[in-house]
Amino acid sequence: MCGILGYIGKEQVAPLLLKGLEKLEYRGYDSAGVAILDGERLNVTKTKGRLKVLSELLKQGKEIQGTVGIGHTRWATHGEPSDVNSHPHLSESGKFAVVHNGIIENYLHLRDFLADNGKKFLSETDSEVIAQLLEYYDTGDLLETVIKVKEKLEGSYALGIICRDNPDRIVAVRKDSPLIIGVGRGENFIASDITAIVSKTKTIIRLKDGEIAILEAENIKLYDKHKTELKKDISTIDWNISEAKKEGYEHFMFKEIMEQPKVIGDTISPRIRDEEIILDKINLSKEYLENINKIYIIGCGSAFHVGCIAKYIFEKLLRKSVEVDIASEFRYRDPIVNKDVLVIAISQSGETADTLAAVRESRKLGARVLSIVNVVGSSIANESDDVIYTWAGPEIAVATTKAFSTQLAIVYLLALYMSKKLGKIENKDYFEYIAELLSLSSKIETILKEKENIREFALDHYSTEDVFFIGRNLDYALSLEGSLKFKEISYIHSEAYAAGELKHGTISLIEKGTLVVAIAAQDALVEKMISNIKEVKARGARVLGITTQKNADIKKVCDFTFCIPEICNLLKPSLTLIPLQLLAYYVASERGCDIDKPRNLAKSVTVE
Numbered sequence: 001m002c003g004i005l006g007y008i009g010k011e012q013v014a015p016l017l018l019k020g021l022e023k024l025e026y027r028g029y030d031s032a033g034v035a036i037l038d039g040e041r042l043n044v045t046k047t048k049g050r051l052k053v054l055s056e057l058l059k060q061g062k063e064i065q066g067t068v069g070i071g072h073t074r075w076a077t078h079g080e081p082s083d084v085n086s087h088p089h090l091s092e093s094g095k096f097a098v099v100h101n102g103i104i105e106n107y108l109h110l111r112d113f114l115a116d117n118g119k120k121f122l123s124e125t126d127s128e129v130i131a132q133l134l135e136y137y138d139t140g141d142l143l144e145t146v147i148k149v150k151e152k153l154e155g156s157y158a159l160g161i162i163c164r165d166n167p168d169r170i171v172a173v174r175k176d177s178p179l180i181i182g183v184g185r186g187e188n189f190i191a192s193d194i195t196a197i198v199s200k201t202k203t204i205i206r207l208k209d210g211e212i213a214i215l216e217a218e219n220i221k222l223y224d225k226h227k228t229e230l231k232k233d234i235s236t237i238d239w240n241i242s243e244a245k246k247e248g249y250e251h252f253m254f255k256e257i258m259e260q261p262k263v264i265g266d267t268i269s270p271r272i273r274d275e276e277i278i279l280d281k282i283n284l285s286k287e288y289l290e291n292i293n294k295i296y297i298i299g300c301g302s303a304f305h306v307g308c309i310a311k312y313i314f315e316k317l318l319r320k321s322v323e324v325d326i327a328s329e330f331r332y333r334d335p336i337v338n339k340d341v342l343v344i345a346i347s348q349s350g351e352t353a354d355t356l357a358a359v360r361e362s363r364k365l366g367a368r369v370l371s372i373v374n375v376v377g378s379s380i381a382n383e384s385d386d387v388i389y390t391w392a393g394p395e396i397a398v399a400t401t402k403a404f405s406t407q408l409a410i411v412y413l414l415a416l417y418m419s420k421k422l423g424k425i426e427n428k429d430y431f432e433y434i435a436e437l438l439s440l441s442s443k444i445e446t447i448l449k450e451k452e453n454i455r456e457f458a459l460d461h462y463s464t465e466d467v468f469f470i471g472r473n474l475d476y477a478l479s480l481e482g483s484l485k486f487k488e489i490s491y492i493h494s495e496a497y498a499a500g501e502l503k504h505g506t507i508s509l510i511e512k513g514t515l516v517v518a519i520a521a522q523d524a525l526v527e528k529m530i531s532n533i534k535e536v537k538a539r540g541a542r543v544l545g546i547t548t549q550k551n552a553d554i555k556k557v558c559d560f561t562f563c564i565p566e567i568c569n570l571l572k573p574s575l576t577l578i579p580l581q582l583l584a585y586y587v588a589s590e591r592g593c594d595i596d597k598p599r600n601l602a603k604s605v606t607v608e
């Protein structure tokens with residue numbers, strides 16, 4: 001989704017913005033622009049397309065002088081990707097320039113109001129109304145003007161504002177859309193995402209909803225809507241810059257796939273002490289757990305798929321009923337949630353608008369919300385009753401891999417922790433699961449060493465047009481993710497189906513040569529899977545089977561088989577996931593797709 005970067009200091013800002021905006025490319029975008037103050041004039045350059053087009057227009061930044069500026073990468077919502085719809089937007093006289101992330105929900109009303117008062121609009125965006133409002137309500141006092149405009153806006157926004165008459169300032173405001181301030185020496189930054197500024201400073205202020213920041217090169221002040229100055233909450237980020245670099249890999253996605261043994265170890269090992277699971281500061285008492293009658297899991301995209309797998313795990317280990325919901329559906333369907341329900345929200349970014357709204361709705365209804373989040377200090381983390389962080393490090397590729405694996409690892413830890421508290425698990429089983437969890441890293445490592453086998457299969461099948469991912473039970477839940485990963489980066493149509501359900505309609509799509517990926521790792525269901533594989537084979541499908549050595553019978557019915565190391569059934573999704581990620585990656589790579597930034601997608605979806 002859209003990205004914001006702003007700078008005020010001594011450096012020439014155009015090359016700095018171009019370089020910093022590159023770090024936001026991974027969020028997904030279709031156009032980019034900058035507004036630069038050179039002391040007297042406010043220059044805007046913006047264009048549809050990738051940053052390199054903007055960079056050429058700006059002669060790599062040499063074209064415009066100035067040390068104060070704001071930049072933006074846009075992911076179109078209101079109005080097609082075009083030069084004129086790109087940000088920054090200017091007010092009619094060119095006095096104010098604005099970059100905006102989020103959606104102004106009452107923009108049509110504001111636009112009519114401004115048009116009735118003589119303002120002319122150039123773009124189709126909701127964002128342009130902000131620039132026009134700033135000019136309309138201009139009092140000559142920048143802070144006062146911004147406060148007035150803020151009162152008129154409904155929806156979500158992170159804003160960077162500069163004004164020709166205040167060439168030594170940048171204003172930042174946010175509501176329901178992330179924005180941070182980077183604190184430097186003689187220079188300061190605003191950014192929608194830490195990655196854009198981490199190479200410059202690790203000292204940050206996380207702007208809170210409703211706060212207004214005025215940045216000067218040597219000074220930062222925060223205000224509320226009454227112009228009262230607020231205390232600054234300064235923190236330091238413990239990010240390693242190399243984590244946000246490709247480090248010799250061709251794509252971030254591949255690097256992140258390869259990092260999984262390490263991040264799984266980082267997420268699990270410190271939380272197991274003397275065979276006890278310690279979940280950070282969380283304490284879910286036995287009484288509380290006994291009283292909850294339902295667990296609700298919410299998330300979007302891949303995080304929702306972690307929830308689908310988690311349902312099987314929690315139900316098996318806790319014998320409590322679990323509902324999984326897509327966050328955007330949950331929030332508008334009057335969910336049956338109250339104090340007796342534990343809501344688990346899963347999100348890598350911690351900023352997904354629908355998941356955040358579902359968290360708020362759940363808490364309003366009286367439920368306790370526990371979130372599983374990767375980005376420390378993110379909105380979902382801040383607004384939940386309890387947070388367990390996945391220690392996956394920054395994930396840059398739009399298609400999630402290591403964040404997914406670590407979310408799943410937390411699900412196992414949490415389910416075992418709760419099961420033990422409730423007395424639902426025998427000690428012997430508990431210790432076995434702990435040992436298996438601790439073996440995950442090395443088993444994933446073993447799978448990654450065999451990646452060449454998956455690559456060879458991908459080389460033979462990258463021109464396929466349809467793929468069906470089938471499985472039963474946990475293998476089915478995982479196939480949802482296998483299919484999503486595959487389609488989102490390769491642009492090949494794919495569907496996930498419960499293997500037993502295929503014959504109720506979808507099998508009519510199977511014909512000679514159709515590719516079917518059959519995940520058949522659940523020991524008790526292998527025989528059933530063999531029957532389902534035979535059904536598709538009989539109609540001409542080519543089948544890739546994913547199983548374990550123990551279930552080698554699968555080999556007899558598949559065209560190609562990949563075996564994962566042995567592990568207990570419950571933990572198998574953590575391993576069967578890896579060949580599915582590799583398959584998606586190698587097929588997309590062979591097709592020459594933009595793997596880290598697939599078309600139309602965004603890493604962090606901060607609009608509904």
Ligand code: G6P
Nearest residue numbers: 300301302303347348349352400
């Ligand atoms: C986007 C990403 C997906 C991700 C989903 C939820 O669609 O492309 O990879 O699963 O958002 O994101 P979250 O940050 O909440 O996990």
